[in-house]
Amino acid sequence: MDLKDLYxxxxxxxxxxxxxxxxxxPCDTSADGHNPLCGDRLTLTLRIDGDTVSDxxxxxxGCAISTASASLMTEAIKGLDETAIxxxxxxxxxxLTSSSDAAIPEGLGKLAALAGVREYPARVKCAxxxxxxxTAALARRDGSTAVSTE
Amino acid sequence: xxxxDRPLAHYxxxxxxxxxxxxxxxxxxxxxxxxxxxxxxQRPNSVIEAIVHYERHLHANVHRGVYELSQKAxxxxxxxxxxxxxxxxxxxxxxxxxxxxxxxxxxLVAESWGRSLQPGDEILISWMEHHANIVPxxxxxxxxGAVLRVIPIDRRGELDLAAFHHLLTPKTRLVAITQISNSLxxxxxxxxxxxxxxxxxxxxxxxxxxxxxxxxxxxxxxDCDFYVFSSHKLYGPTGVGVLWARETxxxxxxxxxxxxxxxxxxxxxxxxxxxxxYRFEAGTPNISGAIGLAAAIDYLESxxxxxxxxHEQALLRYATDALRAIxxxxxxxxAARKGGVISFTLEQVHPHDLGTILDTEGVAVxxxxxxxxxxxxxxxxxxTARASFGCYTNRxxxxxxxxxxxxxxxxxG
Ligand SMILES: Cc1ncc(COP(=O)(O)O)c(C=O)c1O
Numbered sequence: 225m226d227l228k229d230l231y232x233x234x235x236x237x238x239x240x241x242x243x244x245x246x247x248x249x250p251c252d253t254s255a256d257g258h259n260p261l262c263g264d265r266l267t268l269t270l271r272i273d274g275d276t277v278s279d280x281x282x283x284x285x286g287c288a289i290s291t292a293s294a295s296l297m298t299e300a301i302k303g304l305d306e307t308a309i310x311x312x313x314x315x316x317x318x319x320l321t322s323s324s325d326a327a328i329p330e331g332l333g334k335l336a337a338l339a340g341v342r343e344y345p346a347r348v349k350c351a352x353x354x355x356x357x358x359t360a361a362l363a364r365r366d367g368s369t370a371v372s373t374e
Numbered sequence: 375x376x377x378x379d380r381p382l383a384h385y386x387x388x389x390x391x392x393x394x395x396x397x398x399x400x401x402x403x404x405x406x407x408x409x410x411x412x413x414x415x416q417r418p419n420s421v422i423e424a425i426v427h428y429e430r431h432l433h434a435n436v437h438r439g440v441y442e443l444s445q446k447a448x449x450x451x452x453x454x455x456x457x458x459x460x461x462x463x464x465x466x467x468x469x470x471x472x473x474x475x476x477x478x479x480x481x482l483v484a485e486s487w488g489r490s491l492q493p494g495d496e497i498l499i500s501w502m503e504h505h506a507n508i509v510p511x512x513x514x515x516x517x518x519g520a521v522l523r524v525i526p527i528d529r530r531g532e533l534d535l536a537a538f539h540h541l542l543t544p545k546t547r548l549v550a551i552t553q554i555s556n557s558l559x560x561x562x563x564x565x566x567x568x569x570x571x572x573x574x575x576x577x578x579x580x581x582x583x584x585x586x587x588x589x590x591x592x593x594x595x596x597d598c599d600f601y602v603f604s605s606h607k608l609y610g611p612t613g614v615g616v617l618w619a620r621e622t623x624x625x626x627x628x629x630x631x632x633x634x635x636x637x638x639x640x641x642x643x644x645x646x647x648x649x650x651x652y653r654f655e656a657g658t659p660n661i662s663g664a665i666g667l668a669a670a671i672d673y674l675e676s677x678x679x680x681x682x683x684x685h686e687q688a689l690l691r692y693a694t695d696a697l698r699a700i701x702x703x704x705x706x707x708x709a710a711r712k713g714g715v716i717s718f719t720l721e722q723v724h725p726h727d728l729g730t731i732l733d734t735e736g737v738a739v740x741x742x743x744x745x746x747x748x749x750x751x752x753x754x755x756x757x758t759a760r761a762s763f764g765c766y767t768n769r770x771x772x773x774x775x776x777x778x779x780x781x782x783x784x785x786x787g
Contacts, residue, residue, distance in 0.1 A: 227734050231727075231785050262726040262742060263756030285756055287724035288786070344730055 230340040230347070231288065234296070239288035244298035246281045253365040257284075257357030259349055264290045268357050272365065275305040287350050289341060294354035296335050306362060313355050320348050385681045387768045393418040393673070394766050404736030407774040412556050412584060412715050412762030413740050414606045417670070421610055424669035428662050436661055437635055437652070451661050454668035455651075461671045462601065462618055463592040468650040469624065472659050475615035476583040477506040479602035480550070482617055482654060483579060484510035486630040487548075493519030496545040498576075500525040500533055500562070501752060502555040505745040507581045511550060520547070527752065531558035531707035539570060546576040553585035557746035557760070558707030559690075559715030568598050577623065583607055587674060587764065588713055589683050599623050605663060609765070610670030614663030617654070624650055631656040674765070682765045686714035689763050693772045700779050706758050714763030717744070720779065723786045725757040731785060732759070735778035737771075 251269035258265050264286030271279040280302060282294045297316075301309050315329045319339045322328075328339045341347045391397050394416045399406045408416060434444040436451045455467045464470055473479045488510075491497075497511045501524055515522045523541050526534045542549070549571045554561050564580055571578045579600035582591060587608040593601050600623070604615040619627075629636055629647050633656035638646045647653045674682070693716055697703055702721035720728055729741030740760045743750045750757060761775055 227731060227781075227785055230730065236786065263750065264726075265756075287726035289727070347726075347730060350726065 230344060232337045232340060234334055234337040235288060235292040235340075238292035238295040242282075242291055242295040244281050244295065244302075245283060247283055248279055248281045253361045255357045255361035255364070257353045257360070259286070259290070259353050262287060262350065264350060264353055266290065266294055266354055266357055268294075268354070268361050270361055275307075277301050277304055277309065282354065286353070289338070289347055289350040290353050293338055293351040296338070297354045297358065300333065300335055301358070309358070309362070313359065316355055317352065320351050385677075385685045387685060387766065390677060391766045391768065393420070395419060395422075397766060401736040401738070402734055404734075405770075405774065407735075407737045407771040407778075409761040409763070409767065409771055409775060410738045410740050411587075411764035411767065412607070412760065414612070415587060415609050415764050416766065417609055417611065417666075418673050420673050421666050421669045425611060425662050425666045428665045433661070435658055447661060450665050451659070454664040457668035457671055458616055458618075461591070461675070462616075463594050464618055465594065466621060469618055469621050471617040471619070471624075471651045471654045472664050473602075473615045473617050474613055474660070475604040475606070476581060476602045477604075477615075479600075479615055479617035480506055480579070480581065481510045482630050483600050483602075483619070484514040486627045486654070487577075487623070488514035488518065489628055490626075491515075491518035491520040491547065494545060495520040495547045496523050496543065497521070498523045498525060498538075498541055498546050498549045498551075500551050501527045502531065502533070502558055502560060502562075502746060502749050503550070503552055504556050504581065504583065505747070506583075507550055507552060507579075508748070521545075524748075525551075527558075527560075527749075529753075531555065531560045531709045533560070533562055535563065535566065538567065542570055542574050542576065544574070546571070546574060548577045548579060550579040550581070552581040552583075554588070554713040554715070555707070555746075555749075556584045556715065557717055557744040557749045557758070558709065559712035559717070560707060560709040561711035561713060564596065564598070568596060572597065584713060584715070587682075588679075588686060590679050593618055605667040605670060608667070608670050609673055611663050611666040614660045614667055616667075621650065624654075627654075629653050629656075633657045635659070677765055685765065686763045686767070689767055689769070689772065690714050690716070692769060693761065693763075693775070696772060696776050697779075700776070701783070703779070706753050706755065714767070715760060716762070717758040717760045719755055719758055720782065723782050725755075725759045727786070728759045728779075728782055731782040732775065732778045735774065735781055737775050737778045739775070 248269040252272040254269040256267050266284035268282050270277055280298045319328050320341055328336050338351050341351045396416045432446050432450055434447045436448040455470050458470050459467045511522055525538045553564055568578045577599040580598045582601050582603040586603040599620045601618040606612040636648050636653050636656040638648050704719050706717040725741040732739055742757050
């Protein structure tokens with residue numbers, strides 16, 4: 225197995241130059257995510273227009289996988305409505321946890337780069353933290369909420 | 375000659391490695407460089423064989439049957455207790471209590487001895503304790519109204535002794551302190567701490583989890599009140615450990631868990647408790663674990679602990695120099711005296727990524743907070759990578775780590 229399957233160029237690039245990094249003030253909803261095992265922390269802030277995510281930012285500290293995953297996620301969900309986000313989130317989870325010989329779902333775009341973590345079960349939580357945090361933020365639009373992967 | 379400077383030629387690490395079958399394992403097709411001994415050490419053949427021999431030929435419940443097999447199992451179990459007594463140079467086996475490990479030993483003290491705590495009493499711990507020597511005291515303080523005080527550390531990872539002397543007051547009932555820090559490697563000057571605590575009338579619990587496998591321990595010379603350790607960090611099996619406690623202190627402690635073995639007579643009106651050490655060993659103990667631990671102590675002593683110590687110190691210097699030469703690498707914990715533990719961070723590469731990259735190169739290191747979150751907060755890092763050494767660690771292991779770190783720099787370059 226090659227390290228480059230996990231640390232693809234897209235991931236290294238998003239880790240070095242995270243997109244949509246920062247905080248939206250004011251925002252319509254937000255959530256904090258924490259992975260106590262490795263100390264990854266993440267805060268998501270979102271603006272929502274009707275049912276659609278019109279803007280999103282993230283900040284926090286974490287490993288390359290969690291940083292790149294959050295950065296890629298913010299790019300992917302901007303302009304999507306909640307139904308589309310739920311569908312995408314499920315696809316990402318399938319890609320992260322499926323067996324290594326299963327096909328990677330179509331339509332993931334750049335997010336497919338994260339599929340390398342399925343060879344490294346200990347790292348799946350790093351990649352999924354931002355998606356759990358997003359679910360929490362959307363579920364509770366009128367306040368701040370915290371999630372943990374534990 | 376100073377033990378620490380004795381040449382390595384006296385110690386044949388390659389021969390020692392032959393005793394550990396797991397070291398022949400390959401990881402993802404690579405040679406295994408096992409550098410996580412501080413989390414749990416590997417076991418030599420003699421320990422594995424002692425456990426198998428017990429399971430095959432000697433097992434029955436202890437302290438119960440009148441039949442021969444039960445007597446044999448009891449004899450083997452009690453011989454293990456005697457082996458631990460000699461290892462620690464304790465006065466009596468009445469002072470040697472088998473537990474599940476260092477964590478349970480500390481909880482036993484916190485819950486049993488801790489019942490004597492009064493509101494306003496103080497427990498003194500250090501900033502570099504493992505969570506196992508923090509949380510049980512927080513819980514005891516919550517129950518009793520006692521107060522937890524923390525001895526600070528400095529940027530090198532040394533204990534602030536001036537602050538310790540200041541924090542030690544007539545209110546201090548107990549100082550609970552690690553002998554060697556598992557996250558920083560710092561060797562804590564426990565002799566000075568014990569002497570000061572004694573003058574002050576405070577008891578001392580020493581967490582020896584990171585020390586027992588690496589240097590001689592003599593609880594009478596130390597003159598502490600409690601000493602705890604786990605078998606699995608001493609080349610023995612998991613699930614067993616020891617609480618040693620001064621008999622005069624133990625005698626005054628109420629029983630902790632209730633059940634079989636810890637009683638003398640039971641009726642619904644009144645139960646009387648067994649004598650030491652059984653009063654603190656409720657239920658069927660980990661018999662094979664204790665026997666495995668005794669075999670591990672035999673093994674370690676057969677290598678000569680002083681030689682193991684010198685070997686590990688030489689490796690520590692070798693690895694520290696090699697790591698310092700890596701660009702962007704920062705060693706966390708640079709105390710003057712350290713055990714075979716090196717925590718570090720690599721600029722640009724998060725410890726968690728580092729752990730994964732090293733794994734693909736066959737290098738097993740711990741990446742995380744090492745159950746010492748206050749230490750991570752103190753140094754302002756979310757986590758570190760940690761390489762730790764044992765009797766079987768060789769230079770090839772360290773070289774493989776260095777090579778893998780260069781690979782990490784390439785990937786993240
Ligand atoms: C210093 C120290 N204390 C206590 C413990 C807890 O040991 P165990 O988990 O075996 O009970 C450890 C284990 O990592 C340790 O390093």
